[in-house]
Structure formats: C-alpha cells, structure tokens
Amino acid sequence: MTDSDSPAVLRIVAALVVDERGRALLVRKRGTTRFMQPGGKPEAGETDAAALARELQEELGLVVDPDELVLVGRYSADAANEADTVLDARVFDAPIILGPIVDTIEVAQEIVELVWVDPADPGAIALAPLSSEILLPLLASRNSPVE
Numbered sequence: 001m002t003d004s005d006s007p008a009v010l011r012i013v014a015a016l017v018v019d020e021r022g023r024a025l026l027v028r029k030r031g032t033t034r035f036m037q038p039g040g041k042p043e044a045g046e047t048d049a050a051a052l053a054r055e056l057q058e059e060l061g062l063v064v065d066p067d068e069l070v071l072v073g074r075y076s077a078d079a080a081n082e083a084d085t086v087l088d089a090r091v092f093d094a095p096i097i098l099g100p101i102v103d104t105i106e107v108a109q110e111i112v113e114l115v116w117v118d119p120a121d122p123g124a125i126a127l128a129p130l131s132s133e134i135l136l137p138l139l140a141s142r143n144s145p146v147e
Contacts, residue, residue: 007078008085013052014039014130015094016072016139017062023116024139025105026131027059030112034080036128037091037135038111048090056094059111068095072138080128087130 014037017025026035038060042051049066056062069092079085107114117123119139127136 008082009088010041010079010082010085011088012039012041012090013048013055014089014091014135015052015056015064015069016091016135017056017094017096018139019116022118022139024119024122024136026115026117026122026125026127027107027111028113028115029081029110032081034126034128035113035115035117036080036131039089049092052092052094056096059109060105060107060114062094062096062105064094064096069093070095075130075134077128077130077133080130089130091135 016037019025025038027038028035038056039052040055040059042048046054047066048071049069052069053064053066056064072091072093075087075089075091077087077089079087105114115125117125117136119136122132122136
C-alpha cells in the first residue's frame with residue numbers, strides 16, 4: 001500500500017455528556033444521517049480542551065471551563081461523514097450539571113438535531129462508528145454494576 005492509498009486522518013475532540021439518568025447526549029450535523037458525541041476540530045494554536053469548550057458553547061450553548069474537562073483517552077475509528085478518513089479523537093468527560101436545563105438545550109451552527117440515548121441500548125438510530133464501537137460501550141460499562 002502506498003501513502004496515497006492510506007486514509008486521511010482527521011483530528012477531533014469529542015465530549016461525553018451524560019445526564020443524571022445516565023443518558024448520553026448525541027448530535028447530528030446538517031446534511032448527515034449519523035449521530036455522534038458533540039465536539040469538533042481544534043483550530044490552529046488551540047488546546048484540545050479549549051477547542052471542545054468552544055465547540056460545546058457554539059453548537060449547544062453549554063458553557064464549560066476547559067480546565068474542568070477530563071481526558072478519557074485517545075481513540076481511532078472510521079469517520080462517519082468523510083470517505084476514506086480515520087478519526088484521531090481526543091475524548092473528554094464534560095462534567096456539565098444539566099439538571100433542569102437538559103430539555104432546553106438548543107442546537108446551533110451545523111448541528112440540527114440532538115438526542116439523549118441509553119448507552120447500553122441507543123435504539124434504532126444511525127450512529128457514527130466512534131460512538132457505536134467505542135464511546136457508547138465505554139459509557140455503558142461505567143453504568144454497569146460493579147461486583
């Protein structure tokens with residue numbers, strides 16, 4: 001395989017936002033069919049945490065201090081909306097106290113829809129590979145009883 005045959009790599013940041021019932025927040029971008037964790041691409045010179053805080057503010061109106069975001073890990077998966085592209089994702093826990101605002105979050109920018117799903121049983125919605133293969137199972141394992 002030559003370099004020209006290698007998939008492109010897209011660096012992103014993503015947030016694990018969970019409500020008090022353990023449901024995960026997923027979003028869908030305009031012109032796409034798959035749901036994914038909120039996030040986006042860092043701008044030049046921006047830290048991963050600052051990029052994620054900016055994206056959460058711009059797209060969902062959620063105000064998060066970048067210093068309160070907790071890195072969960074770095075993951076790789078096929079991109080949902082870009083052909084021949086692999087994601088290099090930095091994923092953070094976003095400790096947002098949602099409480100009464102959970103049903104009032106409004107989408108903006110390129111986000112057109114949001115849903116709250118049970119990570120162990122998200123239902124019959126189309127999911128991005130990073131969400132379906134890695135992040136929702138990770139969240140579901142956190143909610144499992146520890147024996």
